[in-house]
Amino acid sequence: MALSEKPSRNSLIPNFLYSSTSARTLALDRILHARPTAAASPDVEPIAPRKNFIIASPEEPSKKIEMYSPAFYAACTAGGILSCGLTHMAVTPLDLVKCNMQIDPAKYKSITSGFGVLLKEQGARGFFRGWVPTLLGYSAQGACKFGFYEFFKKTYSDIAGPEYAAKYKTLIYLAGSASAEVIADVALCPFEAVKVRVQTQPGFARGLSDGLPKFVKSEGTLGLYKGLVPLWGRQIPYTMMKFASFETIVEYIYKYSIPTPKDQCSKSLQLGVSFAGGYVAGVFCAIVSHPADNLVSFLNNAKGATVGDAVKKLGLWGLFTRGLPLRIVMIGTLTGAQWGLYDAFKVFVGLPTTGGVAPAATTAATELAKV
Structure with a gap:
C-alpha cells in the first residue's frame, strides 16, 4: 500500500x-x-x-532557604566546617614549626631553621604530623563558631531592636562572636591538646587514634580540658577581632572603595572582598591572641605546668613576641582563606556573602535566598 507524503488523519x-x-x-x-x-x-x-505546568530549568533552583531559618543556620554551620577544617589542615606545617618554636626556641631558632630541623629529623612526612586532630578539631570548632555567630548576631540584634542594632552594631558583632567561641572552644579543646602533644613530642604518638587514649591514660579525661581557659584566652579575643574587624573592613571597602552597591557587584568581586577583609582581620587577630597561644602550647606540652611556669620560662616579652612573625603570616592567610571559603559556600547554596550591609535586625526576617 502506498504511503502518502503527509501523515493521514488516522496516523498513530x-x-x-x-x-x-x-x-x-x-x-x-x-x-x-x-x-x-x-x-x-x-x-x-x-x-x-x-x-x-512549569518545569524549573537547570538555572532555576527548586528550593528556597529562608534567612535565619534552621536551614539557614545549618548552611552556615556546614560552611564553617569547610572553612576552618580545611584551612587549618592545609597550614599544618606552619603550625608545626610555630608550636616547636614556642616550646623549644633553642632548637627551633627561626622559621627557616625550624623547617630544616623537621625535614632532617622526620622527613617530609613529618610536616603533616597531627593533621587528623587538626582537621577534626577545627572542623568542630568552625561549625560552632560560624553557626552560632550567625545565631547570636541575629538574636542580639532582635533584642536591641533595629535602631540600637544599627547604632551599636560593632558591639553586637563582638558579643555574638564571643558567645559563639565559648561553645566552639569546648568542642576544639580535646583535639587541640592531643595535636600539640603529637606535634611537639616526637615518639609520643602517630596521631589521634593512638594519641588520644595515651593522653587520657596519662592525664585523665579532664586533662584534655586542662588548656580550656588559656584556649578561651586565645580564641575569644581572636574571634571577636576576627568577626568585628572583618564586618567593619568589608563595610568600609564597599562604602569607600567600590562605587557599586554590594547587591550589584559580581559574586567573584564579593568573594575577593571577603578574602581581603579576612586577611587584614587575621593580622589583627594574630597580634591580639598571640600571648595566649604561647600559653596553650606551653601548657599542653608540659605535664603539670601552670600559667606561672609559662610566664617565668618564656618571659613577658617572649610571651608576646615568640613565634609572632610566623603566626601573622599563618593567621592572616588562614583567616582570609576561611572567610573566602565560608562566603563561597554561602554563594554556592544561594545565600548572600557576609558583611557590607545593615545588621540582621534591620533586615526583614522573611527575606528569601534561593538555593
Missing part, C-alpha cells in the same frame, strides 16, 4: 509532535488543560485540570 503519531514549536506548545497546553466531554466513559475518572 499526533501531528503536533512534528509541527512548529508554537503549534506544538499550543497542542500540549490543550491536552493538559482539556476537560472531559459528555461522551467520555463513565468508568474513567476525569483528571482535574492543572492551573500551572
Whole structure:
C-alpha cells in the first residue's frame, strides 16, 4: 500500500509532535488543560485540570532557604566546617614549626631553621604530623563558631531592636562572636591538646587514634580540658577581632572603595572582598591572641605546668613576641582563606556573602535566598 507524503488523519503519531514549536506548545497546553466531554466513559475518572505546568530549568533552583531559618543556620554551620577544617589542615606545617618554636626556641631558632630541623629529623612526612586532630578539631570548632555567630548576631540584634542594632552594631558583632567561641572552644579543646602533644613530642604518638587514649591514660579525661581557659584566652579575643574587624573592613571597602552597591557587584568581586577583609582581620587577630597561644602550647606540652611556669620560662616579652612573625603570616592567610571559603559556600547554596550591609535586625526576617 502506498504511503502518502503527509501523515493521514488516522496516523498513530499526533501531528503536533512534528509541527512548529508554537503549534506544538499550543497542542500540549490543550491536552493538559482539556476537560472531559459528555461522551467520555463513565468508568474513567476525569483528571482535574492543572492551573500551572512549569518545569524549573537547570538555572532555576527548586528550593528556597529562608534567612535565619534552621536551614539557614545549618548552611552556615556546614560552611564553617569547610572553612576552618580545611584551612587549618592545609597550614599544618606552619603550625608545626610555630608550636616547636614556642616550646623549644633553642632548637627551633627561626622559621627557616625550624623547617630544616623537621625535614632532617622526620622527613617530609613529618610536616603533616597531627593533621587528623587538626582537621577534626577545627572542623568542630568552625561549625560552632560560624553557626552560632550567625545565631547570636541575629538574636542580639532582635533584642536591641533595629535602631540600637544599627547604632551599636560593632558591639553586637563582638558579643555574638564571643558567645559563639565559648561553645566552639569546648568542642576544639580535646583535639587541640592531643595535636600539640603529637606535634611537639616526637615518639609520643602517630596521631589521634593512638594519641588520644595515651593522653587520657596519662592525664585523665579532664586533662584534655586542662588548656580550656588559656584556649578561651586565645580564641575569644581572636574571634571577636576576627568577626568585628572583618564586618567593619568589608563595610568600609564597599562604602569607600567600590562605587557599586554590594547587591550589584559580581559574586567573584564579593568573594575577593571577603578574602581581603579576612586577611587584614587575621593580622589583627594574630597580634591580639598571640600571648595566649604561647600559653596553650606551653601548657599542653608540659605535664603539670601552670600559667606561672609559662610566664617565668618564656618571659613577658617572649610571651608576646615568640613565634609572632610566623603566626601573622599563618593567621592572616588562614583567616582570609576561611572567610573566602565560608562566603563561597554561602554563594554556592544561594545565600548572600557576609558583611557590607545593615545588621540582621534591620533586615526583614522573611527575606528569601534561593538555593
